[in-house]
Amino acid sequence: MPDAFDTLLKSVRDCRICAAHLPLGPRPVVQASQTARLLIIGQAPGTRVHETGIPWNDASGERLRDWLRLDRDLFYDPCQIAIVPMGFCYPGRDPKGGDNPPRPECAPTWHAPLLRHLPQVEVTLLIGMHAQARYLAKTRKKTMTETVAAFREYGPEFIPLPHPSWRNTAWIKRNPWFERDTLVYLRARMQKLFPSN
Numbered sequence: 001m002p003d004a005f006d007t008l009l010k011s012v013r014d015c016r017i018c019a020a021h022l023p024l025g026p027r028p029v030v031q032a033s034q035t036a037r038l039l040i041i042g043q044a045p046g047t048r049v050h051e052t053g054i055p056w057n058d059a060s061g062e063r064l065r066d067w068l069r070l071d072r073d074l075f076y077d078p079c080q081i082a083i084v085p086m087g088f089c090y091p092g093r094d095p096k097g098g099d100n101p102p103r104p105e106c107a108p109t110w111h112a113p114l115l116r117h118l119p120q121v122e123v124t125l126l127i128g129m130h131a132q133a134r135y136l137a138k139t140r141k142k143t144m145t146e147t148v149a150a151f152r153e154y155g156p157e158f159i160p161l162p163h164p165s166w167r168n169t170a171w172i173k174r175n176p177w178f179e180r181d182t183l184v185y186l187r188a189r190m191q192k193l194f195p196s197n
Contacts, residue, residue, distance in 0.1 A: 005034055005117045012088065012110050018103045021091075028088035029055050030114075036082035037120050037193055040064075041135065042127040043163060044087030044102040055083040063164035064127075067183055068190050074197050082121065084114055086130045098167065102130055123156070123189055128163040136160065145175060151182050159186055 012030050019026045029045045040056075048058040054076070056064055065075050074080055087102025088110070094100050111134075115121075126132045129144045136154060141147045147160045154160060161182070162168050172178055190197070 008113055008117065012114070015088065015106075015110070017109065018089070018105045021103060022089050023092040024050055024090050026089050027053060029053055030084055030088055031055055031076070031078045032082040032084060032114060032118065033078040033080075034117055035079045035120055036118055037080060037122050038190075039082045039084060039115075039118060039121045039124040040127065041124060041131040042083070042085045043130055044085055044099065044106075045090045046099060047090060050090035055085070059166060060164045063166075067161070067164060067186060069187050070190060070194065070197055074194060080194065082114075082118055084111065086128075086134065107134055122193060124158050126154075126158055126160045128161075132160050145171070148182060149175075149177065151185065156189075159189065161186070 009030065009032065013028050015028050016026050024047070027045075027050050029049055042056070045055065046058055046060070049055060055061070056075070061075075065072065068075075070081075085102065085106075087106045089103065089106075091100040091103050124135070126135050129147075132140050132144065132147050135158060136147065139154070140160070141150055144160075144162060148162055151159055159182075162171060162178070
């Protein structure tokens with residue numbers, strides 16, 4: 001007989017509340033277990049993730065795993081790592097370029113119930129401005145760059161990060177402190193969480 005958490009995950013994966021707004025239809029993508037120690041809150045799936053149903057299964061995911069120095073086996077182990085995006089389904093393309101923002105229905109509907117079932121989480125990665133806006137609220141800075149630069153202010157619970165998209169390659173080059181300071185701190189936290197990795 002499924003427990004409350006299994007029932008909740010099934011409800012998330014069966015969710016259709018914004019189906020009318022999704023150009024490829026609903027396919028909620030989530031990974032979680034009550035034993036997870038790392039929580040990753042990103043934006044929303046891209047088309048490749050939508051096709052495969054596997055979170056961060058694209059070039060951005062490869063860069064993120066490199067930032068974290070985590071291999072695929074550990075990254076996709078729900079007993080260790082929960083992945084709960086701001087939007088669970090692919091939101092479509094923005095005519096100006098890139099993907100649309102995460103649908104606004106997802107996080108208010110599902111995040112609190114899910115997070116209540118993740119009592120072992122020690123570190124939460126807030127990837128991109130949407131996650132930072134929700135979870136850092138008034139403590140975040142005026143820009144995402146300033147928020148990420150102030151990462152030490154949000155620890156030990158949160159680590160704000162830019163999106164690991166190729167679109168942010170120029171941003172990374174303009175901000176050498178990110179690799180010098182933020183990634184060194186991030187990798188040290190990951191090594192402490194997962195010493196056998």
